[in-house]
Amino acid sequence: MKKIIIISFSFLFFCCQSNSKKSDSKKESNLENSSFYGTIISEDSVKSLILEKETLKKLGSKSCKLSGQIIETCSMKGCWMSLDIGGDTLFVKFRDYAFFVPKDSVEGKRAIIQGDLFLDTVSVEMLKHYAEDAGKTEKEIAQITEASYKLGFTADGVIIK
Numbered sequence: 500m501k502k503i504i505i506i507s508f509s510f511l512f513f514c515c516q517s518n519s520k521k522s523d524s525k526k527e528s529n530l531e532n533s534s535f536y537g538t539i540i541s542e543d544s545v546k547s548l549i550l551e552k553e554t555l556k557k558l559g560s561k562s563c564k565l566s567g568q569i570i571e572t573c574s575m576k577g578c579w580m581s582l583d584i585g586g587d588t589l590f591v592k593f594r595d596y597a598f599f600v601p602k603d604s605v606e607g608k609r610a611i612i613q614g615d616l617f618l619d620t621v622s623v624e625m626l627k628h629y630a631e632d633a634g635k636t637e638k639e640i641a642q643i644t645e646a647s648y649k650l651g652f653t654a655d656g657v658i659i660k
Contacts (some may be wrong), residue, residue, distance in 0.1 A: 503660040537598040539654035540564065540613040547583045551616055552650075564591070565652070567612075569605050569659070573632045577602045582610060590619070590629075591652045600657060611658040619651030 533542075545566045555561050567582035567589065577599035580587045589613055593599065623631075623646055628642045 506529060514536075532603075532660060534659045536600050536657040536659070537593060538613070540609055540611065540656035541654070542658060545611060546588070548587055553651075555616055555618065556615060560615055562615050564611065564613040567610060569608050569610050571606055571633060572600055572602055573629075574602050574634050575632045579629065579632070580605075580610070582612070587650065589616075589650055589652050590621075591654050591657075593657075594653050594655050598657075600659065605659055609660045611660075612652060612654045613656045614652060614654040617651050618654070619649060621647040621649070 544564055548565055551561055551563050551565070558646050563583075565584055567584035569589065570581045570583050572580040578596060579590065579592050582591060582598055594614060623643055626643045626647055627640050629644060
């Protein structure tokens with residue numbers, strides 16, 4: 500009887516060990532497909548921009564975590580990126596220029612960003628600078644004549660999947 504109990508516990512122990520390793524390898528493979536920039540952030544607790552906009556209207560700025568598809572990044576040094584967040588385009592800068600994202604090969608990939616969402620006024624001078632960074636033509640840059648009022652985001656951390 501003791502042998503049966505010992506064998507049963509041993510079998511149960513080894514089965515649990517094997518399941519644990521499988522779940523760890525799934526986590527590792529998910530992490531292997533991700534690149535982290537800035538502060539290391541997790542993939543959980545991503546919020547909807549629609550809900551965050553409601554709070555933003557009341558407070559003026561809001562700390563949050565959002566997810567979207569990368570439209571473009573700064574082609575000069577990767578110091579900004581724009582994301583498609585469910586129909587809205589969000590311009591993302593990185594806090595204190597402490598980190599950058601890749602300059603190319605990330606368009607169309609999914610990004611998770613964590614930081615501060617805010618309403619932003621972007622001057623004509625800065626809009627022209629961003630257009631130049633994005634590789635726009637002289638003619639396109641010359642057509643920028645008015646400041647822009649839109650959503651902005653300062654990221655502390657970014658995950659690119």
